[in-house]
Amino acid sequence: MNAFIKTIEAIGIITFALTGIFEARKKEMDLVGVYSLAMITAFGGGTLRDFILNRHPLFWTAHYWYPIILLGLSVLSSVVIKGMLHRSGFVTFILVLDALGLGSFSASGTSLANQFGYHPFVSALMGVVTGVFGGVLRDIAGNEIPYVFQRTEIYATCAFAGAWGYLVVMRVTSNDVIAVIACIAATFILRMFALRYKIRLPI
């Protein structure tokens, strides 16, 4: 079951990296720009989480194959992705993976903060921060107002709901694995609904 969660986390990192790569290609950046945005997007949220929780070494410096994989992905992207970018099926595929990644990152932030003994509300915020901050940095680096701050289909809200899913299930079952799955499921389902039915928050 732990392998299941590791797989979801890896999916999250790779999908987040892909959204960074797309942004970089849209802005016609070279390989350095592509790789930088891949790393910023994939590692940004977890890095801020580790800074706030004072966890060292940072997860991506300890798991050094993550930055290496992202370099490979950045190089490959110039060959493979080009043709895919304009297929709407591919965009949908990315949105689905991204929702899984959001849920997994939210779970990791909430779970760690909860273990460290933070108040549930702060733990839930930590889940959201872990889930969305990479994308915020990606958009700032691309000189745009961050996507999550704009009024579109709910995104951070899904991560927040998922975080509370984790906390409630954890309180009831005391089982971290089940709680993580609940968080990912809640985030994912809510996000899919939001995309399908264009659910937005009122201004």
Next chain:
Amino acid sequence: MNAFIKTIEAIGIITFALTGIFEARKKEMDLVGVYSLAMITAFGGGTLRDFILNRHPLFWTAHYWYPIILLGLSVLSSVVIKGMLHRSGFVTFILVLDALGLGSFSASGTSLANQFGYHPFVSALMGVVTGVFGGVLRDIAGNEIPYVFQRTEIYATCAFAGAWGYLVVMRVTSNDVIAVIACIAATFILRMFALRYKIRLPI
């Protein structure tokens, strides 16, 4: 007297949050954007201060009611503030509170760095960073050149002057409370003069 300082600090956090909320509303962000900018603005300076001084847990994760109050404020803002935004009296009111907040944040950064044994110049810088960094992040998140970097009525300079006020009074009296009050008073008075007489730095 400690309650007095706590009150000023709370005023600072809430006013800074309000300026984030205004910025978010101007950019037509939804509740997530409003809440994010409220938190970034109110907690950004103190978070960077705590990172630099290696203080853990961060102040807003320890005082978990701060983020909760800011969420309430963000929700309320859609009902209450709308009508107020265009009254010039309200803007003046915010500017006055903001100057108090700036002074209180500058005092907290300077005081902590001084206690940690940093050089007075570094302590004064830490006061300025604590006072202005939240606003810098707010403006970057809103995709604008930060207000404090632009040539307008002096702002960071007031925090810097206030920080030196703290350090001098602390050296003379060894009384933290009096020094904090001196810092807030110096920052506040200078800022009010700057706004009243349009005092700017030369280019």
Next chain:
Amino acid sequence: MNAFIKTIEAIGIITFALTGIFEARKKEMDLVGVYSLAMITAFGGGTLRDFILNRHPLFWTAHYWYPIILLGLSVLSSVVIKGMLHRSGFVTFILVLDALGLGSFSASGTSLANQFGYHPFVSALMGVVTGVFGGVLRDIAGNEIPYVFQRTEIYATCAFAGAWGYLVVMRVTSNDVIAVIACIAATFILRMFALRYKIRLPI
């Protein structure tokens, strides 16, 4: 020999500060903006390096004369630099110093991460981050897409090559000073070639 490396580092800090000052003047910022961008550019990379490696106190809070020198430089810049800005010889001079600074920052990041026992790939990344992050922050603060993410003459790539130069020479000689010089030389020469022959990465 250690004095040699210290000198290179000081050159790096001052040159990076100068590029921040230029950016600030181009955007017509006042002294506060000029000083802020000088500090952000000169200290940004080393600060992120110290945060990631969990080194405290931060280098520029321990060496308090660095921020003081930068303040002096910011004040002086309004008098001295104005006339120089438009001489092409001066711009070339800055580009040469900047390449030295980039190499020295890359060496410091790689060397420290390597000492802390990180994987060579992560150590090389740390060199790049230390070398380029200050400039990234400078550009974001000036509301532009960071220079290093755009497709221009290779820059981060030079720091990356220099970092590997450090690691290889360190492995062979176990002499930190020689390895640092190798890093600076590799970075500098590659950067000079890149500028001279307009070497860019393909998109």
